Amino acid sequence: MxxxxxxxxxxxxxxxxxxxxxxxxxxxxxxxxxxxxxxxxxxxxxxxxxxxxxxxxxGVTELAEAINGELDRTMRAHIDGMRAQRDFQRDLSALSHDIRTPLTGAKGYLQLAADETDPELKLRRIDAAVERIDRTSELLDALFSYTKASDPDLALDTEPVELREVVEQCLLGHYPDFERLGWEPIVSGTDAPRIVDADRQALGRIVENLVTNALRYGSGAPGLRIAATPEQTILSISNPIEHPDELDVEHLFDRFYRADSARQGGGSGLGLATSAKLAEAMGMSLEARVDDGRLSIELRDHQS
The missing domain is CATH 1.20.5 (Single alpha-helices involved in coiled-coils or other helix-helix interfaces)
Structure with missing residues (x-):
């Protein structure tokens, strides 16, 4: 060979x-x-x-580590999914209770009205039933708004919007509520235009929910401040609250969250959660903090 x-x-x-x-x-x-x-x-x-x-x-060690990493990620996703499902079921149970309560009350008032012979008392009981039915409608509307805002495919039409104008229109619409409470909101930072790229309707809903939250759960007149920096435009609304120790600001924008003392305030626990979703869809964010008995919520525009 x-x-x-x-x-x-x-x-x-x-x-x-x-x-x-x-x-x-x-x-x-x-x-x-x-x-x-x-x-x-x-x-x-x-x-x-x-x-x-x-x-x-x-190569075998690297392969094992990569597979173990993927297994860990899958397990975390599974645990997060189970936790989200558990939280959703708990929240849905609470909402079901909140809806069922006014409906049960409405049914009771209507039954009393049906047997009532005094016309004036009959009318009062019918009015009470209608009030509770309206309350149920508000809860369902809030749930629909939150569901729509949570849609990952939500498309908003942004345009230059004057933030000051949106705030002033909202406050004007709530003038009867402020007058009834004897409050006069303090507004600052409106001396110059504050333009943001936003969906006008969505921005209006956010401001509306923030003002409504202050009116419903605050213990005093709110203060609103519009401030602009080179990086962002900020809308801040601050108001005193009666039980600041009960408020968990880390969960303030969670679905159905309400402090214990606020459960009788008539809210659904969806207003701020909806606002947070709408803000996120426009490249904005909502942040909250409690200082010296005052709740402050800030809308930050990160597109600026």
Whole structure:
């Protein structure tokens, strides 16, 4: 056999030997990984099971780490999904109670009105029933608005909007409410135009919800401030509250959140959550804090 042929033969033998060694090294590890993944898929092993390596073959450790990382991400997503489902069921139960209560009251007043012979008393009981039915309608409208604002495909038509004008129109619409409470809102920062890129209707809903929240749960007249910096335009609304220790600002914009003392205030717990969703859809954000017995909520425009 010539030297050249011998060299080729040795090369072929080396390749075959290398392939056999590689197969012997990697095949058991790959089979073990495959069995563990099959067992997880079929529910035959613990959800916390992780891939361990019995050899230090090049690349196997990196492969195991990558698979374990993906398993961890899947598990976290599963846990987050279960937690979200649990929270939704709890919140839905609370909303169901809030809807059922006024409906039950309306039914009772209508039954009393049906048996009432005094025309004046009959009318009062019918009015009370209508008031509770209106309350139910408000809750359903709030739920619809939140659902619409939470749509990931929500498309808003943004345009330059004068923030000052939106705020002033909202306050004017609530003039009877402020007059009834004997409050005079303090407004600052309206000396110059404050233009933001926003959907006018969505921005109006946000301001409306913030003012309504102050009127419904505040214990004194709110202060509103419009301020602009080179980075952003800010609308801040601040008002005193009676039970600041009960308020969890970390969850203030959560769906159905209400402080214990506010549960009788007539709100649905959806107004601020809806506002936060609308703000996010326009590249804005809502932030809250409590200082010295005052709740301050700020709308920040991050597009500026």
């Amino acid at each position: 010539s030297p050249g042929a011998l060299a080729v033969l040795m090369l072929v033998i080396g390749v075959i030997a290398g392939a056999l060694i590689t197969t012997a090294t990697y095949a058991p590890e790959l089979r073990r990984i495959s069995r563990l993944l099959d067992a997880r898929r079929d529910g035959g092993t613990s959800a916390n099971a992780r891939i361990t390596i019995g050899s230090h073959a090049p």
